[in-house]
Structure formats: C-alpha cells, structure tokens
Amino acid sequence: MSLLLALLLLMCNQASSSPSIPITGDGKVLRSLAGQLPSQQTNIFASWNDSSSHCRWPGVFCGGHKHPDRVIGLELDSLGLTGSIPPSTANLTFLRYLNFADNRLHGDIPVGLCCLARLRHLNLSKNSLQGNIPTQIGNLKNLKSMVLSDNSLTGSIPSSVWNLSSLTVLSLSDNQLNSTLPMNIGFLLRNLQIILLNNNQFTGPIPSSLSNASRLEQVQLTKNEFTGRIPESLGSLSSLQCLHLGMNFLEAKNSNDWKFIDALANSTNLERLDISYNRLGGVLPSSVGNLSKEFQWLDLRYNQISGRIPEEIAGLGGLVGLFMQGNQFYGPIPNSLGMLHSLQGLVLEDNYLNGEIPASFANLTSLIRLFLGNNELNGSIPSILGQCQHLEFLSLEENKFTGRVPIEIFTITSLSVGLLLFGNSLTGPLPLDVGSLKALKTFDVSNNNLSGELPKTLGDCLSLEFLNLSGNSFHGSIPSTLEELKGIQNLDLSRNSFSGNIPKFLEELQYLYYLNLSFNSFSGEVPMNGVFANESGISLLGNNQLCGGNRVLKLPPCSHSKNKRLQVLIPTVVTAFICLVILVLCLLKLKKKIDKE
Ligand SMILES: *[C@@H]1O[C@H](CO)[C@@H](O)[C@H](O)[C@H]1NC(C)=O
Ligand SMILES: *[C@@H]1O[C@H](CO)[C@@H](O)[C@H](O)[C@H]1NC(C)=O
Ligand SMILES: *[C@@H]1O[C@H](CO)[C@@H](O)[C@H](O)[C@H]1NC(C)=O
Ligand SMILES: *[C@@H]1O[C@H](CO)[C@@H](O)[C@H](O)[C@H]1NC(C)=O
Numbered sequence: 073m074s075l076l077l078a079l080l081l082l083m084c085n086q087a088s089s090s091p092s093i094p095i096t097g098d099g100k101v102l103r104s105l106a107g108q109l110p111s112q113q114t115n116i117f118a119s120w121n122d123s124s125s126h127c128r129w130p131g132v133f134c135g136g137h138k139h140p141d142r143v144i145g146l147e148l149d150s151l152g153l154t155g156s157i158p159p160s161t162a163n164l165t166f167l168r169y170l171n172f173a174d175n176r177l178h179g180d181i182p183v184g185l186c187c188l189a190r191l192r193h194l195n196l197s198k199n200s201l202q203g204n205i206p207t208q209i210g211n212l213k214n215l216k217s218m219v220l221s222d223n224s225l226t227g228s229i230p231s232s233v234w235n236l237s238s239l240t241v242l243s244l245s246d247n248q249l250n251s252t253l254p255m256n257i258g259f260l261l262r263n264l265q266i267i268l269l270n271n272n273q274f275t276g277p278i279p280s281s282l283s284n285a286s287r288l289e290q291v292q293l294t295k296n297e298f299t300g301r302i303p304e305s306l307g308s309l310s311s312l313q314c315l316h317l318g319m320n321f322l323e324a325k326n327s328n329d330w331k332f333i334d335a336l337a338n339s340t341n342l343e344r345l346d347i348s349y350n351r352l353g354g355v356l357p358s359s360v361g362n363l364s365k366e367f368q369w370l371d372l373r374y375n376q377i378s379g380r381i382p383e384e385i386a387g388l389g390g391l392v393g394l395f396m397q398g399n400q401f402y403g404p405i406p407n408s409l410g411m412l413h414s415l416q417g418l419v420l421e422d423n424y425l426n427g428e429i430p431a432s433f434a435n436l437t438s439l440i441r442l443f444l445g446n447n448e449l450n451g452s453i454p455s456i457l458g459q460c461q462h463l464e465f466l467s468l469e470e471n472k473f474t475g476r477v478p479i480e481i482f483t484i485t486s487l488s489v490g491l492l493l494f495g496n497s498l499t500g501p502l503p504l505d506v507g508s509l510k511a512l513k514t515f516d517v518s519n520n521n522l523s524g525e526l527p528k529t530l531g532d533c534l535s536l537e538f539l540n541l542s543g544n545s546f547h548g549s550i551p552s553t554l555e556e557l558k559g560i561q562n563l564d565l566s567r568n569s570f571s572g573n574i575p576k577f578l579e580e581l582q583y584l585y586y587l588n589l590s591f592n593s594f595s596g597e598v599p600m601n602g603v604f605a606n607e608s609g610i611s612l613l614g615n616n617q618l619c620g621g622n623r624v625l626k627l628p629p630c631s632h633s634k635n636k637r638l639q640v641l642i643p644t645v646v647t648a649f650i651c652l653v654i655l656v657l658c659l660l661k662l663k664k665k666i667d668k669e
C-alpha cells in the first residue's frame with residue numbers, strides 16, 4: 073500500500089516538473105548573454121531554461137561530430153533586442169555564423185568578436201551600431217560574408233578587411249563610412265560576389281581592378297562621392313547582374329569615356345545598370361543596344377547626356393524600365409522604342425525631344441508609367457495610346473501637343489495615379505467618356521485651350537482628389553454631379569468663363585481644402601461653410617457679381633438678403649397687429665361683461 077503511494081507520488085512529481093538539465097559550458101555563456109540583451113518584443117529567452125539542453129533553445133545551433141554541445145550558430149535576428157552586443161559572445165569560440173540583424177542594438181562592435189576564428193558569416197545589419205569597424209576584424213580569416221549594413225558606423229574600412237580573401241559578400245551600405253577603396257581591391261578580394269557600399273561617403277575613383285574579382289554579381293556603389301570615369305574593365309565580369317553607380321560624381325566627357333558601355337556588352341548576365349545622378353556628358357553610344365539579352369533596367373536620369381536617343385536601344389528586348397529624364401536628349405523619339413514590348417516604365421521627361429509620339433507606341437501594351445513631360449513634342453496626342461490598357465500614370469505635360477484629346481485616352485480605365493496634360497495647346501471639349509476614369513486621383517489639363525461645358529459625367533470620376541482645369545476656355549455652370557466627388561481635396565477652375573451660382577454642395581465636400589474659382593463669371597451668394605470659411609483655402613478673385621459668404625471673404629452683402637429680412641418682417645408686423653386688435657377686442661368684451669355684472 074505504502075509502496076503504491078510512493079510510486080504514485082513519484083509519477084506525480086515527474087509529471088509536474090521534468091528533470092532539469094545542468095547548464096554548463098556554452099549554455100552558461102548563452103544565459104549570461106541573454107541577461108544582457110533585453111528583448112522588447114517576444115521574450116525568446118524565457119525558453120532558454122533548464123528544461124532542455126541549450127542546443128535545443130530557439131535561435132541556437134550546435135554541431136560538430138567531436139563537440140556536439142558547442143554552439144556553432146546563433147540566429148537572434150528581428151527580436152527587438154536592445155542594449156549593446158555582449159562581449160561574452162566571444163566566448164562561443166566554435167561559432168561559425170552569428171546573426172544579430174534587425175534589432176535595436178547600439179554601441180560599438182566588440183573587439184572580442186574578432187577572435188572568433190571559425191566565424192564564416194557575420195550579420196549585424198539593421199541596428200544602431202556606432203564607432204569604427206574594429207581593425208581586428210581582419211583576424212576573421214574564414215569570413216565569407218560580412219554584413220554590417222544599415223547602422224551608424226563611421227570612419228574608414230580598416231585595411232585589414234582587404235586581407236579577408238575568403239569574403240564573398242561585403243555589405244557596408246547605409247552607414248557613414250568614408251575613405252577611398254584600394255586600387256588593388258580586386259586582387260585582394262578575388263572571391264567577392266556581392267559588394268554593397270551604397271549610401272556612405274566613399275570618395276576617389278572606382279578601382280578598375282574590381283574586374284579581377286571575376287565572380288562579382290552585384291556591385292552597388294550608389295549614393296557616395298566616387299569620382300572619375302567608369303572603368304571599362306567591368307565589362308569582363310561575366311557574372312555581373314547589377315551595376316549600380318547612381319548618385320556619385322562620375323564623369324564622361326567624350327566617346328572614350330563611354331567605352332564602358334561597349335565593354336559591358338560582354339557581361340552577358342547584366343540585368344540592371346544605374347548611372348543616374350552623375351556628371352555624365354557626351355552622347356550615349358549606340359552600343360547600348362548590345363547589352364545582355366537579360367537586360368531589364370537602364371537608369372540614366374539626371375546627367376548631362378546629349379544627342380539623340382539611339383534607335384539601337386530597341387535591341388534590349390527584355391527592357392522593363394527605361395529612365396532617361398533630366399538630360400539633354402534632342403531629336404525625335406525613335407520609332408523603334410515600340411519594339412520594347414516588356415516596358416512597364418518609360419520616362420523621357422525633362423529633355424529637348426521633338427516631333428510626334430511614334431505610332432509604334434501602340435505596341436507598348438505593358439506600360440504602367442509613361443512620362444514624356446517637359447519636352448518639345450508636337451502633333452496630336454495619338455489615339456493609339458488607348459491600347460496601353462495597363463497605364464496607371466500618363467504624363468504629357470508642358471509640350472506642344474495640339475488638337476483634341478482623343479476619346480481613346482479616356483478608355484484607359486487603369487489610369488489611377490495621374491493624367492497630366494497641362495501646358496499644351498489642346499482644344500475642344502472634355503468628352504463624356506471622361507467618366508470612365510473611375511480610379512483616377514489626379515487630373516490636370518490646366519493651361520490649354522479646352523472649351524465647352526463640363527460634362528456631367530465628370531462626377532463619375534469618383535476617386536478624384538486633385539482636379540485642375542485652370543487656364544482654359546470652359547464655360548457654363550459647375551455641374552451638380554460634382555457633388556459625387558467626395559474625396560476631392562484640390563479643385564482649381566480658375567481662369568475660365570464659368571458662370572452661374574457657386575453650388576452649395578461645395579461647402580459639404582469634407583476633404584476639399586483648396587478651391588480656386590477666380591477669374592470666371594460666377595454670380596450670386598457665396599456659401600458660408602467648409603472650404604469657404606477658410607480664407608487661405610479659397611480664391612474668388614475676378615468674379616464681380618459675388619456677394620455674401622463668410623465674413624473673412626469681405627464680399628459685399630447680398631441685396632436679396634435685405635429683401636429676405638423684409639419678407640420676414642412684414643408678416644411678423646401684420647400678425648402682431650392682428651393679435652393686438654384681437655386682444656383689444658377681447659379686453660373690451662371683458663370690460664363690457666364686468667360692467668354688466
Ligand atoms: C568569457 O571568457 C572570459 C575569459 O576567458 C571569462 O573571464 C568570462 O567569465 C567568460 N564569460 C562567460 C559568460 O562565460
Ligand atoms: C522553459 O522553456 C520551455 C520551452 O523550452 C517553455 O515551454 C517553458 O515555459 C519555459 N519555462 C519557463 C519557466 O519559462
Ligand atoms: C542578414 O539578416 C537580415 C535580417 O534577418 C536578412 O534579411 C539578410 O538576408 C541577412 N543577410 C545575409 C547576407 O545573410
Ligand atoms: C572620415 O570620417 C571621420 C569621422 O567619422 C572624420 O574624422 C574624417 O576626417 C573623415 N575622413 C575623410 C577623408 O573625410
């Protein structure tokens with residue numbers, strides 16, 4: 073009996089608490105480490121307890137045949153950890169990969185980490201680490217990837233880093249690092265596949281020896297202070313996929329300086345080239361059309377490139393994005409561009425392009441964004457653009473387009489972000505079809521010579537937030553259907569020949585914060601509330617027959633409002649008089665009665 077009881081007790085005991093496992097060795101280090109890393113989100117460290125071996129704790133990986141209890145991997149990324157990296161991490165001497173990325177760690181990178189001789193992958197990205205990269209990091213001879221991006225590291229890259237010849241990934245982007253790159257970088261880091269240094273303050277030339285790191289796939293140097301020419305040698309990198317050199321001070325003055333484009337034709341895996349926001353002048357060579365068959369993305373914007381757009385560019389059959397805005401390209405848009413069937417974004421604005429939009433654009437049926445503004449394009453807006461049924465943003469502003477806006481434009485129901493046609497010489501009315509643009513947010517046809525009355529269907533453009541019809545020859549009254557534009561924020565009808573009353577519904581459009589009705593022929597009483605109550609949100613200048621409205625507008629009072637007062641006053645007086653007469657009669661009667669009694 074007592075034996076049975078004892079057995080029961082024992083079973084009970086076992087069920088309630090599992091046997092604890094003594095924490096020793098790396099487990100102890102991990103516990104001390106956890107103690108120094110407060111977590112703001114999930115408390116992962118609660119499960120780092122003696123109910124299981126440290127090798128089974130979340131984020132911890134052990135390994136090795138000879139040392140199964142030694143920690144070889146620590147993955148503590150995206151846990152909201154705060155504090156600084158505990159120096160005791162360096163006691164996990166078998167570590168091969170260490171990931172503290174995407175936390176809120178600050179302070180320096182502890183020098184002790186540099187003794188982890190077996191470390192292959194170090195990822196400390198997306199934290200707030202400060203100070204210099206320790207020189208001793210050069211001791212990590214086995215390091216294959218060093219990812220310190222998105223921190224606040226300062227100073228230069230210690231020269232010992234160039235001795236880490238096993239490195240395949242070097243990512244230091246989004247810090248405040250400066251200094252130049254060694255001219256022989258490609259001999260030193262010959263296994264490099266990915267180098268990301270964007271968004272720092274690196275200076276000096278791009279070393280042409282980069283090409284000796286022959287396995288390079290991604291070179292990302294955007295947003296630094298690199299100077300000089302773009303080295304031709306990069307063209308010998310046969311694995312190169314992305315070359316991002318935008319936002320630097322790189323130069324090109326003559327065709328010699330553009331030879332790198334010819335050379336890159338040999339990089340048969342190249343998909344993206346970004347050389348935007350530099351100081352590249354001269355003429356874009358036609359060899360641009362010989363870039364790889366994989367090529368998808370060409371960004372040349374905001375340089376000083378002149379000359380014509382080479383028609384050979386049509387050789388880039390897989391091109392998805394072409395950005396050439398903010399240069400000095402002149403002459404016509406080559407008809408051959410119509411062969412780029414995969415194009416989704418075509419941006420040629422802010423150049424000196426002239427002539428007409430090529431008919432071949434009918435074939436650009438994948439286009440989502442087409443920006444041709446601020447050029448000298450002429451002729452009419454071609455109706456074939458209506459075949460681009462995926463367009464979300466069409467901007468043709470500040471050109472010399474004439475004629476009517478073809479009805480086909482208003483059948484592009486995908487238009488949602490914007491339709492900008494302002495600053496041309498367009499004529500004719502807005503067609504009824506405008507009402508098909510139900511998703512359109514921004515519609516600007518200001519400064520043209522459009523005429524006629526506004527179609528009632530304009531009220532069907534239910535997503536409109538910004539509507540600018542200023543500077544045309546529209547007439548008639550504001551259609552009552554505009555009451556449906558519940559999301560409108562900004563409405564500019566100024567400098568037209570609109571007439572009639574200002575409809576009262578405008579004061580009820582709750583998001584409308586700017587309304588310009590100036591220089592029209594509106595008349596009658598101005599509403600009081602909503603946008604009309606805010607002096608800085610409304611302009612009514614140059615409408616000489618307006619009256620009333622909110623006091624802040626300082627308009628003359630409406631004469632009919634005096635009449636209104638009279639209309640109220642007369643019946644009141646008459647009623648009061650009749651009441652008085654009745655009262656007097658009653659009193660008289662009462663008096664008679666009293667007199668009788
Ligand atoms: C880490 O190692 C140092 C020296 O080897 C030792 O003094 C320290 O106690 C160790 N820390 C932990 C948490 O084990
Ligand atoms: C100990 O860790 C286990 C998971 O390993 C967890 O289920 C348990 O709740 C933890 N104990 C405490 C006291 O946090
Ligand atoms: C570094 O960690 C971040 C966050 O977990 C991750 O997104 C990134 O891919 C890692 N980088 C490398 C090279 O492993
Ligand atoms: C690099 O930055 C450090 C501070 O972060 C500064 O002291 C040093 O002058 C800078 N060097 C150059 C060449 O700009």
Ligand SMILES: *[C@@H]1O[C@H](CO)[C@@H](O)[C@H](O)[C@H]1NC(C)=O
Nearest residue numbers: 210230231232233234235236
């Ligand atoms: C790089 O390595 C060489 C030879 O291994 C050594 O002589 C040199 O001092 C190292 N340079 C740095 C900066 O660590």
Ligand SMILES: *[C@@H]1O[C@H](CO)[C@@H](O)[C@H](O)[C@H]1NC(C)=O
Nearest residue numbers: 259280281283284305306308
């Ligand atoms: C470096 O690459 C160039 C070609 O870009 C080649 O001519 C040269 O021999 C290479 N040098 C070494 C040391 O590999």
Ligand SMILES: *[C@@H]1O[C@H](CO)[C@@H](O)[C@H](O)[C@H]1NC(C)=O
Nearest residue numbers: 304307308334335336337338
């Ligand atoms: C491209 O490669 C071919 C063959 O490897 C070579 O003859 C040619 O010079 C290279 N062109 C450039 C511009 O590097």
Ligand SMILES: *[C@@H]1O[C@H](CO)[C@@H](O)[C@H](O)[C@H]1NC(C)=O
Nearest residue numbers: 334357358359360361362384
């Ligand atoms: C482009 O490549 C073709 C075929 O390889 C060649 O004939 C042509 O000269 C090249 N064009 C330029 C501008 O390099």
Ligand SMILES: *[C@@H]1O[C@H](CO)[C@@H](O)[C@H](O)[C@H]1NC(C)=O
Nearest residue numbers: 410411430431432433434435
């Ligand atoms: C569109 O492409 C087709 C097939 O590639 C071609 O036959 C047609 O002429 C092109 N249309 C225009 C207007 O260029």
Ligand SMILES: *[C@@H]1O[C@H](CO)[C@@H](O)[C@H](O)[C@H]1NC(C)=O
Nearest residue numbers: 426427428448449450451452
């Ligand atoms: C458009 O401009 C081109 C070149 O500037 C000119 O030759 C052509 O006559 C113009 N076309 C129209 C319709 O104005």
Ligand SMILES: *[C@@H]1O[C@H](CO)[C@@H](O)[C@H](O)[C@H]1NC(C)=O
Nearest residue numbers: 494518519540542543562564
């Ligand atoms: C409407 O267009 C005119 C002319 O393009 C411009 O001056 C005005 O600022 C625009 N209105 C708004 C509200 O942006």
Ligand SMILES: *[C@@H]1O[C@H](CO)[C@@H](O)[C@H](O)[C@H]1NC(C)=O
Nearest residue numbers: 497499500520521522523545
């Ligand atoms: C605008 O069109 C009207 C006729 O609709 C015309 O009288 C006027 O001259 C045109 N103005 C401009 C600037 O083209």
